[in-house]
Amino acid sequence: MSAIDDMLHFNKGVVRLYPGIESKAPPRKRLAIVACMDARIVPATHLGIQVGDAHIIRNAGGRVAEAIRSLALSQVLLGTEEVAVIHHTDCGLLAPSEDAVRAAFLARGIDPGGLDLLTFSDLDRSLLDDIALYRSSPLLRQDIPVRGLIFDVATSRLSEVDAGALGR
C-alpha cells in the first residue's frame, strides 16, 4: 500500500471521530508558525497545536523568504497576531555552503539553475536573519511579536533565540 493510500485509509476512521470546523474564523490561538518541513517536527505532538489553533506554514528550512505571501494572507484575511519562526538542529539545509547542496542536485542530473536553495551555515544566525527579513517586509504586520525558536530533534526541546543578539 502506498503512503497516500495509507493516509486515505487512516482518514476513513477519523471522519467518525472528529467533527470538522466549518467556520473560516481566525485560528483560536491567533498564531502563525513558520517551520521546517522536517519529518521529525510534528506540531500537534511537540507544540500542542490542535485542530483550529494556528496557521502552519512549512518549507525546507522554515525560511521566511518563502513564507511572506502566506504570512500576509494569514494576517490580512484571518487576523493572526503572533508569529513563531522555528528552525531545527540537524537540518538538511544546514550546510557548509549552498554549493555543497547544489552538488547533490547535479549528482542526480538536476541543474538547480538560478534557484536559491536558502541553505544556511549557522542555526542562530538563520533565525535572526529570518526575523530581520520579516521586519523589513512592508507586506507584514510590524506591530506584533515575531519570535525565533530552535527545535532540537534529538531531545524534542523547543527553545527561544534571543532576538537581542541580532546586532552581534
Next chain:
Amino acid sequence: MSAIDDMLHFNKGVVRLYPGIESKAPPRKRLAIVACMDARIVPATHLGIQVGDAHIIRNAGGRVAEAIRSLALSQVLLGTEEVAVIHHTDCGLLAPSEDAVRAAFLARGIDPGGLDLLTFSDLDRSLLDDIALYRSSPLLRQDIPVRGLIFDVATSRLSEVDAGALGR
C-alpha cells in the same frame, strides 16, 4: 500568556515523553505532503502522520508553485518517492477573483504590488493545475506518484481528485 509562551510551556512536558530522532534519515513513509496552512488541517490528527513519517510543506492554499524548492530538496537530499497535494473546502484563497483578495490588503493599507496571491476559484481545478505544474518542473522527479486530494473541513474527510479529469 502569549500563544508562543503557551507552546514553549507545552513543549517542556513533551521533552520527557518523546525521545527525539537524531538521524537525518529519509522520512519513514518516503512521502512529501503539500497542504494548505489552514488551522483546521492537522496532519497528525487527520492523516495519521507521526514523528518521522513525512515531509510536510504548507503554505496559503497548499500551492505547488511555492513548494518546488522544498519538494526538490525533499527528493534529492532525503529520498521521498510519493507526493500528496492537499487543498481544502472553504479555503481563504478560494475567491471569486484575485482582485477580491487584493482589495482586503488595500483596505488594510497594504499594497500587495506584484505579489501573486495564488488564489483560485475552483477547488478541483486548482489541484489539477498544481499537479500539471509539478509535472512540468525539471527540478522534480517525474517517475513517482503525485496525487491530488481534497480535505473537507466540515467533515474531516479526505478524498482523491481524479487526475484523469485534467484533460476535461
